[in-house]
């Protein structure tokens with residue numbers, strides 16, 4: 493069989509949303525699975541609704557998600573230009589062919605296509621056999637001279653030698669118009685694969701751009717990991733036919749195929765996406781995690797003008813990595829590492845002082861600090877265990893008040909990591925300050 497050629501054909505008339513990203517992804521996956529070509533074609537003939545800003549958003553989001561295109565804007569290719577607004581000469585030529593074949597007529601200033609009226613049958617790779625008969629001739633060039641979507645879409649699929657049309661199910665009802673046109677041009681039909689809809693999280697109905705969690709840009713701004721979002725999108729309508737969910741993209745590329753796409757609609761589940769994101773975040777290698785975090789914190793302007801030292805920031809980030817659910821949690825989670833000015837959780841304070849002798853325990857800890865080894869968590873753990881053993885106390889009797897004193901909160905990263913990263917001076921000074929006001 494000849495090389496697979498698929499295209500993602502967005503119209504830049506709005507924000508880039510989950511549904512579009514999933515359509516792009518399934519095309520991209522199919523191209524990568526088959527060793528085919530992934531084309532990006534911009535369907536920007538609707539002058540009144542297009543914007544360069546939305547178009548740039550599409551480019552950025554595709555790149556961010558790692559869906560590099562083989563032919564298209566900025567890349568070129570043998571079948572360009574790849575923006576419909578630059579292809580009028582090609583449309584004119586194809587229009588002449590239809591006119592010459594006697595398949596057009598003018599009415600009220602618009603140009604109509606004469607349908608055959610025969611039943612249009614496709615063997616959809618996902619839905620199976622679909623039959624539909626067009627009953628009315630339809631407009632292919634509006635009275636203002638602009639060609640309509642159905643016409644340019646089919647002309648480009650022919651001219652760009654597209655072999656598979658993978659798109660949202662909302663286009664299934666257009667397909668009979670499109671196959672009428674393919675046949676009028678004497679062109680072979682592509683293989684169609686109409687992907688089921690994405691349902692909104694709650695209630696019936698299709699997810700729309702206005703639904704919460706619909707916009708790709710938002711995930712990017714919120715510090716989601718693109719690999720996690722891509723993994724999540726893969727599972728919106730496709731599955732590896734076992735229980736695995738976290739799958740490296742190479743594995744998805746190996747397994748992906750059109751018959752593997754579900755016929756039933758997929759439901760958007762933001763919790764599942766967050767969980768997926770957390771899994772990827774916790775599995776990140778230290779260098780990658782630190783680089784991503786530093787970037788994210790800078791974008792959020794968390795430190796203003798006073799960027800902390802890289803070495804310290806790195807320790808903080810890596811210590812907190814297993815405890816945060818997303819990079820969005822990070823700014824709120826690490827504040828006390830960079831400022832001595834943090835509030836003490838009053839409820840936690842009451843609890844700490846409700847039993848035992850926390851002031852005595854903290855005093856013992858402070859006294860042991862000058863000689864303590866701060867190099868490793870294990871050495872600090874051994875120190876606290878030894879203190880506990882020699883005073884007939886438990887390690888918790890030191891940990892709970894000390895954590896509260898050092899961070900203001902009863903929750904946080906590993907306690908011994910907290911001591912190590914804050915370092916001897918900060919730990920000593922903070923514990924003494926706490927004791928002085930206790």
Ligand code: GLU
Pocket residue numbers: 500501502503535645657658659660663
């Ligand atoms: N521009 C159309 C859309 O954004 C493309 C339809 C197709 O893939 O054929 O829905």
